[in-house]
Amino acid sequence: MIADVVIDRLIPGLDQSWSYKVPEELTVVVGQRVRIPFGKSESLGIVTSLREETDVDKNLLLKPILGVVEPYPLLSPWLVKLGLWMAQEYLCFPMQAYKAMIPRNVRLKPSSSQRAEEVCYVVGLSRTRGRKASRRQQLWELIQSEGSMLKRELLEKMPEMRTTLRELVKEGSVAVTYRERDTRPSLSPAQSYPSPHILNEEQSHAVEKIWTAPSGSKWLLEGITGSGKTEVYLQVIDRMIQGGLQVLVLVPEIALTPQTVLRFQNRFGNHVGLWHSSLTDSDRAKTWHAVRRGEVSIVVGVRSAIFLPFERLGLVVLDEEHEGTYKQEEHPRYHTRDVAFWLADHTGAKVILGSATPSLETAFYARQNLIGWIRMTRRIGHRTLPPVEIVDMRQELQEGNHSIFSRALQYELTRALNRQEQAILFLNRRGYASFVMCRDCGRAVQCPNCAVTLTYHQNLNQLMCHYCFFIMTLPKVCNHCGSHRIRYFGAGTERVVEEVQKLWPAARVLRADRDTLTSRQSYFQMYQDFMEQRADVLVGTQMIAKGMDFTHVSVVGIVAADVALHLPDFRRSERTFQLLVQASGRTGRGEDPGKVVVQAYEPEHFAIQSARSHSYDGFYQKEIEYRKELGYPPYGNLWLLEVTDTSDDRAQKTMARVADKVGILSTMGLQILGPAPAPVPKVRGRFRYHILLKGSRTPEMMAILSKIEHEELSCSITVDPYYML
Numbered sequence: 001m002i003a004d005v006v007i008d009r010l011i012p013g014l015d016q017s018w019s020y021k022v023p024e025e026l027t028v029v030v031g032q033r034v035r036i037p038f039g040k041s042e043s044l045g046i047v048t049s050l051r052e053e054t055d056v057d058k059n060l061l062l063k064p065i066l067g068v069v070e071p072y073p074l075l076s077p078w079l080v081k082l083g084l085w086m087a088q089e090y091l092c093f094p095m096q097a098y099k100a101m102i103p104r105n106v107r108l109k110p111s112s113s114q115r116a117e118e119v120c121y122v123v124g125l126s127r128t129r130g131r132k133a134s135r136r137q138q139l140w141e142l143i144q145s146e147g148s149m150l151k152r153e154l155l156e157k158m159p160e161m162r163t164t165l166r167e168l169v170k171e172g173s174v175a176v177t178y179r180e181r182d183t184r185p186s187l188s189p190a191q192s193y194p195s196p197h198i199l200n201e202e203q204s205h206a207v208e209k210i211w212t213a214p215s216g217s218k219w220l221l222e223g224i225t226g227s228g229k230t231e232v233y234l235q236v237i238d239r240m241i242q243g244g245l246q247v248l249v250l251v252p253e254i255a256l257t258p259q260t261v262l263r264f265q266n267r268f269g270n271h272v273g274l275w276h277s278s279l280t281d282s283d284r285a286k287t288w289h290a291v292r293r294g295e296v297s298i299v300v301g302v303r304s305a306i307f308l309p310f311e312r313l314g315l316v317v318l319d320e321e322h323e324g325t326y327k328q329e330e331h332p333r334y335h336t337r338d339v340a341f342w343l344a345d346h347t348g349a350k351v352i353l354g355s356a357t358p359s360l361e362t363a364f365y366a367r368q369n370l371i372g373w374i375r376m377t378r379r380i381g382h383r384t385l386p387p388v389e390i391v392d393m394r395q396e397l398q399e400g401n402h403s404i405f406s407r408a409l410q411y412e413l414t415r416a417l418n419r420q421e422q423a424i425l426f427l428n429r430r431g432y433a434s435f436v437m438c439r440d441c442g443r444a445v446q447c448p449n450c451a452v453t454l455t456y457h458q459n460l461n462q463l464m465c466h467y468c469f470f471i472m473t474l475p476k477v478c479n480h481c482g483s484h485r486i487r488y489f490g491a492g493t494e495r496v497v498e499e500v501q502k503l504w505p506a507a508r509v510l511r512a513d514r515d516t517l518t519s520r521q522s523y524f525q526m527y528q529d530f531m532e533q534r535a536d537v538l539v540g541t542q543m544i545a546k547g548m549d550f551t552h553v554s555v556v557g558i559v560a561a562d563v564a565l566h567l568p569d570f571r572r573s574e575r576t577f578q579l580l581v582q583a584s585g586r587t588g589r590g591e592d593p594g595k596v597v598v599q600a601y602e603p604e605h606f607a608i609q610s611a612r613s614h615s616y617d618g619f620y621q622k623e624i625e626y627r628k629e630l631g632y633p634p635y636g637n638l639w640l641l642e643v644t645d646t647s648d649d650r651a652q653k654t655m656a657r658v659a660d661k662v663g664i665l666s667t668m669g670l671q672i673l674g675p676a677p678a679p680v681p682k683v684r685g686r687f688r689y690h691i692l693l694k695g696s697r698t699p700e701m702m703a704i705l706s707k708i709e710h711e712e713l714s715c716s717i718t719v720d721p722y723y724m725l
């Protein structure tokens with residue numbers, strides 16, 4: 001038998017897969033971790049395939065596998081395949097994909113002596129000779145034939161083998177590890193769960209459609225905020241787990257969606273496992289094993305949960321599928337939606353993408369009939385979407401209001417506070433890039449080639465386009481209206497809080513941003529405080545825009561709606577529209593329809609106008625035209641090549657080399673932009689340079705990119721990046 005093994009070493013330019021002989025006495029399966037000789041030393045690897053030995057192999061004098069690390073495969077056969085696919089799709093080493101799938105520490109540590117027991121299993125050949133050999137050989141063969149043995153039972157039966165066992169462990173042919181005792185919690189039927197809602201017509205239509213669809217089908221569930229999408233997931237899931245299938249529910253960020261998580265836990269109790277970034281290594285390992293053994297029916301988790309080793313995956317739900325957190329920005333740079341689609345095609349799991357404001361890509365797939373499309377257009381309980389008032393901040397300024405709050409927003413806030421209702425103020429600010437805007441006409445300085453906003457580089461005192469790297473000096477007057485009032489833009493949450501306290505000294509204000517919400521705990525505290533009306537006004541960034549359901553909020557104010565419109569990002573309109581709609585969705589959940597005030601410097605922009613009428617279609621029509629015209633996704637792809645290095649000189653040299661290697665792509669119809677310094681030219685001590693490629697993917701160009709990725713370790717390549725800064 002020959003095993004192909006992906007090696008746990010990153011060697012630039014070298015093939016990552018090697019063939020080894022499997023010794024007859026050793027049982028090895030696909031997905032198992034093995035010890036292998038590599039060069040003069042020993043290395044670890046993952047078995048990706050097994051085959052019969054051919055004559056060619058015989059002549060190659062292949063080295064043998066030394067032993068296994070665990071007695072079971074770490075990766076199921078389809079995860080092994082997925083890793084190979086990802087390596088091609090996202091230009092990474094297969095091992096980088098596998099590392100994303102295997103928790104850092106798969107060995108379970110005993111949490112308490114009662115719950116864990118020690119197991120012995122064979123990990124390599126017994127190599128001993130001489131007097132003691134027969135005894136060792138005997139024990140080794142016994143353990144091998146059993147697969148694994150509890151250490152306690154083994155020593156009870158054969159106390160004389162204690163030393164021999166220790167010797168086998170020492171020579172590396174047998175390992176002893178902890179395994180949790182089967183402590184699977186049994187669900188007592190007496191436990192009371194909130195009974196499912198009686199579905200309305202739109203919801204039951206959705207559930208039936210998804211339930212009766214063939215396996216492997218993919219769905220966009222497009223439902224306005226409050227239309228009851230979560231209840232649809234819950235009921236499809238209920239049927240799935242009744243049928244013995246496992247379900248994965250992905251949320252953008254666990255900490256930001258306490259309500260969603262609670263709803264799953266309330267409905268399904270201890271069938272639910274959580275998967276998020278603040279789990280300890282041992283919790284992670286526990287959940288991972290529980291999933292592998294089929295003891296967990298439902299996992300609610302963040303994007304990396306997509307790689308959990310489900311055996312009977314029936315459904316993957318991506319809630320708020322438009323969120324940027326579904327894209328991993330480090331190796332392996334996958335998009336969770338693509339991986340979910342791959343799983344649908346290869347495991348037969350169904351996929352539901354849920355959103356009130358789907359990503360352009362998903363909306364496009366639905367309209368092309370590449371995936372199923374279900375729409376829910378009414379809010380539960382005949383509630384209406386709140387009226388949205390758009391305020392032109394240029395006019396406020398002209399009429400002498402210098403406050404960051406328009407008169408309309410001040411009026412609504414005062415009214416809400418007088419009536420003991422709550423308000424949320426959103427500040428749409430992200431990233432560190434600054435841009436320059438005219439305070440009279442609201443325009444930001446744009447790139448003449450790319451229709452994106454130029455980024456201001458303070459150290460150079462210049463504006464730069466981060467798509468085509470066009471550079472210009474800072475203009476003194478606005479080229480639209482001639483005004484001299486050209487400023488950098490930016491007000492932080494702190495500033496907004498101050499302003500609220502100045503205008504409404506009695507109001508109790510909560511601030512929610514990356515600085516104040518550092519843990520899941522602090523987030524939950526904030527959420528509860530606001531839920532239980534211990535605060536009147538919540539001031540936050542877009543991180544609080546999603547998934548929250550507060551019944552006492554009657555006013556939502558968007559302090560500066562167009563900030564995101566000025567980011568150097570082709571998704572900027574999409575993001576702005578999404579934020580406005582999601583934020584508006586935070587009100588009108590009680591009896592009162594509520595009110596939304598959107599403050600903007602460029603209120604005529606279609607993203608803002610479409611949000612006013614809650615019209616996804618209106619927004620989509622305009623945006624997709626723009627994407628088509630400029631060849632942005634879903635009509636074409638972008639690849640961001642980024643070189644980073646602690647030495648600026650080295651970074652530039654590497655970039656020059658990379659530029660040289662991609663040069664040929666221009667003859668294949670790709671547009672090459674750059675190289676140039678990144679919008680944020682230095683991060684954590686590393687200098688950063690970018691090249692952007694635009695065009696359609698072909699196997700030839702992917703091969704060239706893959707070669708670059710494998711040869712230049714300080715160069716990373718991201719397909720359709722989310723953050724271009």
Ligand code: ADP
Nearest residue numbers: 197198199200223225226227228229230231380
């Ligand atoms: P979405 O996920 O689309 O924003 P939710 O599923 O959160 O909507 O539903 C909004 C609210 O309506 C929730 O409080 C939910 O419990 C409730 N709800 C959902 N479906 C029903 C139903 N069929 N009958 C009554 N209430 C429902």
Ligand code: ZN
Nearest residue numbers: 438441478481
């Ligand atoms: Zn102007």
Ligand code: ZN
Nearest residue numbers: 447450465468
């Ligand atoms: Zn440009």
